[in-house]
Amino acid sequence: MHAFGQILKIETRLYLRDLAAPLITIVLPLLLLTVFGMIPALRESNPDFGDRSFIQYFAPSLLVITLAMAAVNILPTVLATYRERGVLRRLATTPASPAALLAAQLVISLGTILISAVLLIVVGRLAFDVPLPRHPLGFALALVLGTAALLALGLLVAAVAPTNKSAQAIAVPLFMLVMFFGGVYLPRFMLPNFLVRIGDYTPPGVQALLDAWTTDAPRPLHLAIMAVIAVLAGSAAAKLFRWE
Amino acid sequence: MPVIEVTNLHKRYGETVAVDDVSFDVAAGEIFGVLGPNGAGKTTTVECVAGLRVPDGGEVSVLGLDPRRDATRLRQLVGVQLQESQLPDRLRVAEALEMYASFYRDPTDPARLIDELGLGEKRNTPYQKLSGGQKQRLSIALALVGNPKIAILDELTTGLDPQARRDTWGLIERVRERGVTILLVTHFMEEAERLCDRLAVIDKGRVVALDSPTGLVSAVAPEQRIRFRPSAPLDDRLLADLPQVSAVTRSGTQVVVTGTGDVLHAVTSVLARNQIIAADLRLEQATLDDAFVELTGHRPAE
Ligand SMILES: Nc1ncnc2c1ncn2[C@@H]1O[C@H](COP(=O)(O)OP(=O)(O)OP(=O)(O)O)[C@@H](O)[C@H]1O
Ligand SMILES: [Mg+2]
Numbered sequence: 001m002h003a004f005g006q007i008l009k010i011e012t013r014l015y016l017r018d019l020a021a022p023l024i025t026i027v028l029p030l031l032l033l034t035v036f037g038m039i040p041a042l043r044e045s046n047p048d049f050g051d052r053s054f055i056q057y058f059a060p061s062l063l064v065i066t067l068a069m070a071a072v073n074i075l076p077t078v079l080a081t082y083r084e085r086g087v088l089r090r091l092a093t094t095p096a097s098p099a100a101l102l103a104a105q106l107v108i109s110l111g112t113i114l115i116s117a118v119l120l121i122v123v124g125r126l127a128f129d130v131p132l133p134r135h136p137l138g139f140a141l142a143l144v145l146g147t148a149a150l151l152a153l154g155l156l157v158a159a160v161a162p163t164n165k166s167a168q169a170i171a172v173p174l175f176m177l178v179m180f181f182g183g184v185y186l187p188r189f190m191l192p193n194f195l196v197r198i199g200d201y202t203p204p205g206v207q208a209l210l211d212a213w214t215t216d217a218p219r220p221l222h223l224a225i226m227a228v229i230a231v232l233a234g235s236a237a238a239k240l241f242r243w244e
Numbered sequence: 245m246p247v248i249e250v251t252n253l254h255k256r257y258g259e260t261v262a263v264d265d266v267s268f269d270v271a272a273g274e275i276f277g278v279l280g281p282n283g284a285g286k287t288t289t290v291e292c293v294a295g296l297r298v299p300d301g302g303e304v305s306v307l308g309l310d311p312r313r314d315a316t317r318l319r320q321l322v323g324v325q326l327q328e329s330q331l332p333d334r335l336r337v338a339e340a341l342e343m344y345a346s347f348y349r350d351p352t353d354p355a356r357l358i359d360e361l362g363l364g365e366k367r368n369t370p371y372q373k374l375s376g377g378q379k380q381r382l383s384i385a386l387a388l389v390g391n392p393k394i395a396i397l398d399e400l401t402t403g404l405d406p407q408a409r410r411d412t413w414g415l416i417e418r419v420r421e422r423g424v425t426i427l428l429v430t431h432f433m434e435e436a437e438r439l440c441d442r443l444a445v446i447d448k449g450r451v452v453a454l455d456s457p458t459g460l461v462s463a464v465a466p467e468q469r470i471r472f473r474p475s476a477p478l479d480d481r482l483l484a485d486l487p488q489v490s491a492v493t494r495s496g497t498q499v500v501v502t503g504t505g506d507v508l509h510a511v512t513s514v515l516a517r518n519q520i521i522a523a524d525l526r527l528e529q530a531t532l533d534d535a536f537v538e539l540t541g542h543r544p545a546e
Contacts, residue, residue: 005346006343014334090324090329095316095348095390
């Protein structure tokens with residue numbers, strides 16, 4: 001559709017113009033991978049990490065940075081700002097629906113997540129001995145379901161927050177929780193066991209990503225929980241979302 | 245044939261009655277103004293016409309269609325400028341217009357519209373760097389880019405400087421010459437007088453007057469007063485006998501004639517016939533401002 005293509009094109013440009021967003025979402029995880037990967041000790045297997053190297057153990061957490069930024073930070077604040085400023089309402093007076101703008105934002109989120117995942121996998125493999133996902137299907141499933149769960153949460157925030165300010169007030173703590181349980185702030189081996197277990201079930205489900213990336217099939221329960229969160233948060237968001 | 249018909253429109257927000265009972269018709273090619281004090285229900289009324297709000301009572305028909313049921317068809321035909329709507333900060337002028345143009349089957353050339361609205365030098369400027377008046381002009385351009393049959397403009401020139409306001413009036417007149425019907429909400433009497441064929445004055449959700457600008461003025465304050473100094477002695481009866489004249493008085497060397505209708509023409513014809521020159525001639529008459537105050541008990545904006 002012509003209108004959707006135009007909206008996607010313009011929204012992508014706006015996303016790139018806001019340098020901070022692509023820098024933190026895509027460049028920062030890659031940069032951290034490179035910095036840690038250059039330290040030889042972090043590339044050696046270590047029983048603390050289940051016979052993985054630190055860098056193998058930490059790579060899924062770097063992907064969590066991308067997921068958290070795209071889905072629960074940028075997406076809800078952009079949508080709430082658009083609603084607050086009447087961008088969505090104005091679009092509703094034209095033949096293009098505000099739904100097209102929402103769809104464009106989702107495409108941009110998915111695109112950045114995909115790009116970042118591919119970059120981390122490829123650079124990790126070529127430079128730092130991180131294997132390609134050992135269980136590709138399981139990895140794809142874990143990534144898709146984790147992404148869906150987080151995007152649904154992001155949309156729910158956008159649905160309940162009327163303004164940019166209120167969206168940030170919900171999105172920032174949520175973002176920090178996702179980052180924390182995703183093992184970004186502190187690698188998970190440094191956390192007490194019960195926090196690690198909570199992290200297994202906190203979207204996007206970093207343990208399932210880790211299992212599929214470096215060992216074997218993720219646990220079905222981990223995946224199922226992500227699917228349930230995606231469906232629940234997604235339908236609540238669909239119910240509550242307002243264009244104005 | 246009316247292109248917009250509003251019949252007994254009623255709309256409330258919770259307990260607040262925003263529009264109580266509003267009816268009016270807008271003919272094809274007309275510039276129809278909606279005037280009224282703050283909170284009178286103007287925006288709510290035109291947003292019901294635009295299909296953005298669902299009326300709680302009454303009928304709205306636009307080009308014979310229902311603004312809610314036939315929304316898809318009407319959005320191609322109706323351009324809307326909302327009173328309070330902004331664009332993303334980093335969106336540039338030309339991008340905004342090209343994007344909006346892509347939504348319509350038969351858009352105008354965005355580049356020409358940018359020039360017509362005096363935004364040529366700002367085409368690559370992001371929205372956040374535009375002045376208030378430039379934002380307003382961009383918003384008008386977005387309402388017109390789809391080549392609409394009807395343009396609904398809420399607060400057309402609020403925030404524009406006097407020159408930009410006049411330029412915008414010129415643009416609206418050119419748009420009308422192309423046969424576009426215009427429904428516009430305004431606070432400015434001068435704007436209403438210059439642009440509008442007819443006006444609805446709305447107060448507290450009701451239409452308190454509906455007429456042409458001159459019709460409104462003469463209905464509220466029909467009397468006109470003419471003052472002049474005659475160049476030669478003048479028999480008051482010559483003027484007093486005219487049907488348009490209600491009184492002739494003297495104030496020093498000045499003659500003061502009060503009357504209605506085309507009293508000015510009648511008086512000047514008599515003077516011409518008697519070869520009397522009217523020095524320092526002044527015509528005093530009520531303005532739309534006076535009519536507005538009379539009708540609503542509010543002072544108009546500015
Ligand atoms: N979304 C809303 N929710 C609740 N009340 C509203 C809403 N929009 C308008 N109102 C109320 O409805 C009444 C009419 O508002 P409206 O915006 O139609 O007035 P207006 O004539 O356009 O005023 P202005 O000249 O200030 O633009 C006001 O009392 C206003 O407070
Ligand atoms: Mg208004």
